[in-house]
Amino acid sequence: MVAATPRRSSEIATPAALGFRMPAEWEPQEAVWLSWPHKRASWPGLFRNIPATFAGYVAAISRFEKVRINCAAALQPRALKLCTKAGADMAQVEFYDHPTNDAWCRDHGPIFVKQRQTGEVALTDWMHNAWGGKYPPYDLDNEIPPSISRALKLRRFEKSMVLEGGSIDVNGKGLLLTTEQCLLHPNRNPDLTRADIERALKDYLGVRRILWLGEGIVGDDTDGHIDDISRFFRADGIITCVEKNRRSPNHKLLAANLERMRDFRTMQGKPIEVVELPMPRPVVIKGEQVPASYANFLIVNDAVLAPTFRQPRRDVEACGIIGGCFPGREIVPIDCAELIWGLGTLHCLSQQQPA
Numbered sequence: 001m002v003a004a005t006p007r008r009s010s011e012i013a014t015p016a017a018l019g020f021r022m023p024a025e026w027e028p029q030e031a032v033w034l035s036w037p038h039k040r041a042s043w044p045g046l047f048r049n050i051p052a053t054f055a056g057y058v059a060a061i062s063r064f065e066k067v068r069i070n071c072a073a074a075l076q077p078r079a080l081k082l083c084t085k086a087g088a089d090m091a092q093v094e095f096y097d098h099p100t101n102d103a104w105c106r107d108h109g110p111i112f113v114k115q116r117q118t119g120e121v122a123l124t125d126w127m128h129n130a131w132g133g134k135y136p137p138y139d140l141d142n143e144i145p146p147s148i149s150r151a152l153k154l155r156r157f158e159k160s161m162v163l164e165g166g167s168i169d170v171n172g173k174g175l176l177l178t179t180e181q182c183l184l185h186p187n188r189n190p191d192l193t194r195a196d197i198e199r200a201l202k203d204y205l206g207v208r209r210i211l212w213l214g215e216g217i218v219g220d221d222t223d224g225h226i227d228d229i230s231r232f233f234r235a236d237g238i239i240t241c242v243e244k245n246r247r248s249p250n251h252k253l254l255a256a257n258l259e260r261m262r263d264f265r266t267m268q269g270k271p272i273e274v275v276e277l278p279m280p281r282p283v284v285i286k287g288e289q290v291p292a293s294y295a296n297f298l299i300v301n302d303a304v305l306a307p308t309f310r311q312p313r314r315d316v317e318a319c320g321i322i323g324g325c326f327p328g329r330e331i332v333p334i335d336c337a338e339l340i341w342g343l344g345t346l347h348c349l350s351q352q353q354p355a
Contacts (some may be wrong), residue, residue, distance in 0.1 A: 014203040015157050015179055020113040020122060021206030024172030024232060025299040026326070028355040030121070031066035031094075032300060034058065035144070036079050037103035037113040038072075040340045041135075045286065049338055054103070055082035057305075057346065060332055062092040064164050064300045068353070070098035070105065070144055098147045101140045104344060106227070107131070107164035108141035109351035113157070113206060121354055122155035123148065126163040131222045132187025145257055161200050162188040165347055166225040169199070171232040174208035174267040176201055181215040181224030188223075213257040217241070217279075218249050219343070220291040227347045228293040229257060233325035236266050237273040241295050248260075250279060278323055280309045283340060290340045294318035296347040303329050307336040 015021075037054050040047040043276050061067045067088070070078050083093055100108070110123035125145035130138040149156035169177045182188070183197055192200075198210050216224025230240040240258060243250040264272045283292035298305045304326050308315040315333065323331040336345040 013237070015113050015122065015124060016203050016206045019116045019118075019206075020120075020157075021116060021172070021286070022111060022113050022170050024170055024235070025352055026234070027172060029065055029301050029352045030074055030355040031068045031353045032061050032298070033105050033109050033148070033351045033353060034067060034069045034073035035098075035100045035103045035105040035141075036069055036075055037342075038075055038100075039102050042102055043338075044341075045339065046338060046341050050342070051072065052082055052086070053335075053339055054180055054349075055079070055086035055088065057334060057349070058083045058093060059086040059088035060305055060334060061298075061350075062089040064303050066092050066094065068094045068096060070100050070109075070147075071095050072099040073097045075186055092275045094149070094164045096151055097143055098151075099140050101138050101146060101186065102130075102135065103342070104348050105351045106166045107222075107347050108138070108144050110145035111154075111163075111165050111205065111351070112353050113204075114354050120155070122157060125149070125156050126161055127159075128164065128215075129162050129188070129242055131164070132185060134221060156202060159200060159204050161197070163200075164225065164251045165221065166206075166222060166227045166344075168206060168237055169226050169231050170205065170282065171235045171266075173235040174203065175211055175232070175235075176209070177205040177211045177213070177230060177238070178226050179213045179216055179224040179229075182222065182226075185223045187211075201258070208267060213260055215256075217253065217291050219289045219355045221343050225348075228291055229254065229262075229295055231295055233275070236265070236270055237272070237275065237320070237325065238308060239275045239277050239295065239325050241279050242276045243279045248279075248282070254279075275321065275325055277318060278314060280311050280314050280318070283309055283337070285341045292336075292340050292345075295345065297322060298335075298346045298350050298352075299326070299329075300352070303332050305332045305334050305346050307334045307340075310335065310337045
């Protein structure tokens, strides 16, 4: 018997036609994928503490499930040492010799899908252009999905459209949430219409309706990723950032998004509950306002890892609101006051693999 090999999308029908869908993040997971940080330019002048901080993140995830890390072989001895020192359950941590350009696995990693009847897990492989060509080179990052496909012997569906995992969120029941600012930006897919993009999302992620918000928050170099502003917390619930300070440029942007959500419905026509999540006070590093957001949390098995920004009162308030959305899950605060200088935090750094 000849062993099955990963197949390309050109050889078979689309994932949706074959019964695949992207599960919601709260559904059971086998592992979380990360890419080890090594690019100093991503945290200019503040990189020194980032690997150890990242190792602490690895340790937190390892309490709940496997952590699989893309990490060039030459970087693995130090990464292993730092993760051990951070208290990670090393029986839960796996390193893969997959070199990367950068650490943002949510965007260069694969987006996993699962077959509805058989439970087969496969991956979708989209084009990555470093958020509109902002941070070349990105050739190694584009090799991460096929490398994971080979390493795990998973079927791979390749799509020649630029898409980052942080630009979308799904409820697992037919809905996908995104922003016009990102997906319709000319630096991503200038030759595709809105209808083209919607069709690709439906064909490859098994969703049936796209819910469009407008713009993302100030300082977000990804052109409005959804995972910094609004997230599903259940099939008929969205937690969304609000800015109460009317002098903040984020106030109008987020209020406009909130207004759009009033008309959102599930596939069954049921209104979607909207839970408001406050923004942290502006976080300014080296004179630059960075896109700090409590919405950039990561859901794992039995827990939610929540970013905090050394703002005790707001951090506690945000974690309490997130906890109310995920009853029965432990809320684990993770200090992201330095990580955010890379312009992303917990969700941006990770990609879940469904069980």
